[in-house]
Amino acid sequence: MSQNMKSFLVALPLTLLVVVGGFFAYSGYGYSKLKDTTREVAGEGNEIKIGTPSEIVGFYPDIEDDEITSNINSIFLEGLVRFDKNFRIEPLLAESWNNPDDKTWKIYLKKNVNFSDGSALKASDIKFTFDYLKEKEYPMSDYISAVEEVKVVDDYTVDIKTKEPYPILMNKLTNIFILSEKNVTENGIEKPIGTGPYRYVEWVKGDHLTVERNEKYHGKKPMIKKVTFLPIEKEPELAEKIKKGEIDIASLSSNEVIDKLKENNKIVISTQNDYGVTFLMPNYDTGSAGTDQVTNPLLNKKIRKALYYGIDIDNFIAATTEGTASPAGQLTTSAIFGYNSAIKRYPYDLEKAKLLLKEAGYENGLEMTALAFKSREKDLINITEQLAKLNIKLKTEYGESPEEMFGKAAEKNFSFILLNWANSSGDTSDLVDNILATEGSSNLVGYSNGEIDALSKKASSTLDMKKRKEYLGEAMKITNDEAAFIPLLVQKVFFVSSEKLIFEPRADSMIKAESLATKKIEIVKKTSFLNYMLKNIGL
Incomplete structure (x- = not known):
């Protein structure tokens, strides 16, 4: 060596x-x-079938503000921005943006983006879309009612001018899909041409809608090559098709239907809290308000708090949803901007509720009238039983349709309404501006609070998101302290999917075809x- x-x-x-x-x-x-x-890893798949509870009502932009329709349209059409899985704004066709002043949004477009007909996305398409929606007065134009004008700066930059400071413009633009000026001018809007991850193939009304992967997509390509949407209104029928493997994924709400699928080891069941809240809206009219009194007793905060403390929410959820919901502590959910995490739900306390009634001078009880959609009859039956323990006798009235329901509300002959409200913009200002503000378009009960109105204006006039969150959170605190409205529950959404699929629930409760994948070993x-x-x- x-x-x-x-x-x-x-x-x-x-x-x-x-x-x-x-x-x-x-x-x-x-x-x-x-x-x-x-x-297990995410892999490509040739085709999946998604079950939906209803059919689309048409193609954008000639559509109503329908959740299923918008969701399906969004896979072949895209907006400047979208919501991510946590209900937060993220860039899509817009690469970035800033605010030169309180009424201007300067949008920088992503480059090298083409529509499915091969034409390139330009700033002129953005302006055309906004102008076209307003000119034709399509329902979706309501989302851009705050926009004064759109100016083309260059091929990849636009300035969107609002009439007043409008901090939730980006939230609203998640509903505005960009059209190809060339296609609409030459061919109209009968066939959707967009920049999305999928290309429209066909729609056979009453049967199915099919899309195929856009192989030239500007972003991350979907893992599934072909997606077919099947409208099936009845959940038992939908569940049966899932069991047979004829549908790969769908959302369900019936606990009874879901229970029948739990023992099937080829099916995966996942849950997600919805972003809507079911609550009671007390009537603030000065008349009798559906009670046996001359003046409205619900104007007294102690009566409203007695109702809040007197409802056993666990009993209510078990009786009305078979346990498929969570108690709500405020009028918005944790997924929504403006949620106040410091607020806690009033605990069930029957004795405290009785004491509050006594202090308010109603120890011997009251008669009240509750109003709700006919579909929520089970809810009012339970509340009737619970309030009887407070010696409150409850009469119930129902509306079969929105027209009938809101017609009854306009008569003011009720004590409280049971409703559900979802902040579809992902921002609590939806609730504050429309339900809580004195002049709110959905303020059906005459609620008025000067502090809330001031907070609504502040949150609507600043682009400082930290301050906005404080204003909206304070509005939630005031309504909680005053028991102005009584939150009940947040419904759970159940997703049923094939064991072969990779799926992650989203905060907006949507099933996004472009995020699905098949399991590969x-x-x-x-x-x-x-x-x-x-x-x-x-x-």
Whole structure:
């Protein structure tokens, strides 16, 4: 052996010599017995079928503000921005934006984006879309009612000017899909041409709608090549098709239907809290308000708090939703901007409720009238039973349709309404501006609070999101302290999918076809000898 080799061996660290020596001990025993392992990864799939509770009502922009219709249209058409899985705004066709002043949104477009007909996306398409929606007065134009004008700066920059400061413009623009000026001018809007991850193929009304992957998509390509949407109104029928493998994924609400699927090991059931809140809206009219009194007793905060403390929410949820809901502590949910995490739900306390009634001068009870949609009859039956423990006799009235329901509300002959409100913009200002503000378009009960009105104006006039969150959170605190409205529950949404699919629920409760993938098994090769030795010898 040469002198150099002897020196090299002498210089070797002791631990390395142990490793080398260990080779002979392990190579024929432990290492050779290691096996390859596997793991599940997202893979491509040829086709999936998504079940929906109703059919689309048409193609954008000639559509009503329908959730299912908008969701399906959004896979072949896109907006400047969209909501991510956590209900937060993220860029889409817009690469970035800023505010040169309180009434201007400067939008920088993503480059190298093409419509499915091959034409390039330009700033002129943005202006055309806004102008076209307003000119034709499509229902979706309500989302851009705050916009004064759109100016083209260059091919990839536009300035959107609002009439007043409008901090939730980006939230509203999640509903505005950009049209190809070339296509609409030449062909109209009968066939959707967009920039989305899928291309429209066909729609057979009453049967199915099919899309195929856009192989030239500007973003991350979907894993599923072809998606078919099947409208099935009845949940038992939908569940049966899922069991048979005829549908790969759908959302369900019936606990009874879901229970029948739980034992099927080829089906995965996941849940997500919806972003809507069911609550009671007391009437603030000064008349009798559907009670047996001359003046409205609900104007007294103690009466409203007695109702809040007197409702056993766990009993209510068990009786009305079979446990498929969570108690609500305020009028918005944690997924929505403006939620106040410091607010806690009033605990069920029957004795405290009785004491509050006594202090208000109604120890001997009251008669009240509740109003709700006919579909919520079970809810009012339970509330009637619960309030009877407070010696409150409840009469119930129902509306079969929105027209009938709101017609009855206009008569003011009710004590409270049971309703559900969802902040579809992802921002609590929807609720504050429309339900709580004195002049709110959906303020059906005459509620008026100067502090709330001031907070509504502040939150609507600043682009400082930190301040906006404080204003909206304070509005939630005031309504809670005053028991101005009584939150009840947040419904859970159940998603039922094939075991072969990879699916993650979203805060907006949507099923996004472009985020789905099939499960693939990936082989993980057995560890290298060096890693094996390091692991087993402890180096």
